[in-house]
Amino acid sequence: MALFSLGINHRTAPLSVREQVAFHPEEVNRALSDLADSARVFEAAILSTCNRTEIYCQADSPHQVLEWLAAYRRLPLAEAQPYFYTHRGKDAVRHAFRVASGLDSMVLGEPQILGQMKEAMRFAREAGALGTTLHKLFQNSFAVAKDVRSTTAIGTNIVSMAAAAVRLAERIFERISEQRVLFIGAGEMIDLCATHFAAQKPKQIVVANRTIDRGRALADRFEATAIRLEDLGERLAEFDIVVSCTASQLPIIGLGLVERAIRARRHRPMFMVDLAVPRDIEVEVGELDDVFLYTVDDLAQVVESGLESRQSAVVDAEAIIEAQVENFLGWLQTRETVPVIRSLRDAAERMRRHELDHALKLLARGENAENVLEQLSHRLTNKFLHAPTQALSQSDGDRSELQAMVTRLFHLHPDGRSAD
Structure with missing residues (x-):
């Protein structure tokens, strides 16, 4: 599963094509529900304006989403596909930030697109299609747009x-x-x-x-x-x-x-x-x-009039966007480790409960409390260290990378001593 943005805009397609895939507000909710039923899409939002129709989503494959869109609008996929663009991961994030900032608009720097993106986010939330990742993406897009408009001249001399x-x-x-x-x-x-x-x-x-x-x-x-x-x-x-x-x-x-x-x-x-x-x-x-x-x-x-005075601000705007893209990717990578962290904690909790139950039974039989605690600590230590020790012992080929990772995870000195 990955983050994608795919769509069509005034640069890639003429009006005669764009109008065939446009969505009006009253049909977005229904379309998002149909998309969720028809493709492996976990989160989705539809942005549809005079100049673009875009789908932002967490999905297994953007091709499935494009297939859905062509079928939903009764368009031959082979005819529609050449007009569409697809961005994945980092490129999808950058695209969202550029759109929100008005850098991808027909009128460079125009502010209306920001309100349209907020509307797209609201529709996705109402349809139950807005998850944590897209919510964060849109919120960051709005913050980036505000930063771009307040610190550059991108919004000056606009002819709407x-x-x-x-x-x-x-x-x-x-x-x-x-x-x-x-x-x-x-x-x-x-x-x-x-x-x-x-x-x-x-x-x-x-x-x-x-x-x-x-x-x-x-x-x-x-x-x-x-x-x-x-x-x-x-x-x-x-x-x-x-x-x-x-x-x-x-x-x-x-x-x-x-x-x-x-x-x-x-x-x-x-x-x-x-x-x-x-x-x-x-x-x-x-x-x-x-x-x-x-x-x-x-x-x-x-x-196009007044474009020259705004064009020089694009360089500054792109720099702001690039920095914020990296920040978002850092957050996204952290999100990807959450399931692993949860699984690790769940496994440790199961070990703890099992050994605690064992120790309580020994105490109930009248065993010496000091011996029970000593045994408990040894059993827990052995269980916690069994998997990493086994991985180090059975590692094939070059063990240096795994050894370096264990050293980092357990704060060890290079000579094997504890950093504490």
Whole structure:
């Protein structure tokens, strides 16, 4: 059994592949239970964001986990496997620390991933899949991320996805203040986008959400209005800018819906940003002449601005991570000796109880107490030393390594005398 992390991200796979293996929060619990039933996995956590889906686990084989994921998502394993990476042991720990610190993100140093990792840990705990090792791994990841952000410049001059969406919109429309903006969804990403767009004081802001109360709660913060998601078909043509990020498994804005909206708008351009994985807006919508459709991958070039000032901080961040990786591995190695220590103590306890029972029986028969104690000490000493003495006597080949280990374990001098 070993510690693994395996997954897929924006560097290894296009959006069309990533969206096929994405997990939404409401299905993570079920997926973790199914994983535990289908493969020899002892601990597991699933991290799924717009840019990555990763499984952190204690397992016998990462291939079994990959096989499970392909089967669970009904993907041919041969087609999916080239897009996946696998990290084991030290590399898995380093990867987790880099992810938490924002070093593996599309937007270098972005802070949202830390909250997403905390969510992954919470889901794993609720599913009963979070054991001691993964709990320690995640907690250390959070501590490393905090250290990196507080001691390096990795988080400075960040252009977030939300800010990038505003910059792209400004390329299409001369003034956002003259446009009507529709946000579809009410999650964290929509919240961030609404904050950035609201700062440009658009003519109108509307939030469409499946749950009207949650949509209204977000809308109230920006003096906006809320509508139900089912009203989208009637209202879409009103908006110049549409930003969508929901947890829907299927697209909620189809080609036909947008075509009707464009005709109603008399072919005035519409700017659309789809931040959802899987996508909320059908791919074919981007082929329409009057629609400018962008996905999370399309925003990559915009978020590159400001990268140079953060790149120099990567070296310092990597040094912090490397030191903490070694600390975690030291803890992990200590954990691996626990079963051996427990077995050794159990064996010694059985010997002690056996000899104590023998001594008590002798005392009960009236034997001399001093002789019984002397006999007890000799019998215990012989039993405790029998196994190491036998190992030294029967050792084949070079005994120097075993002798050195016994000398160290029993604090002996090189000449065989006790160190005490």
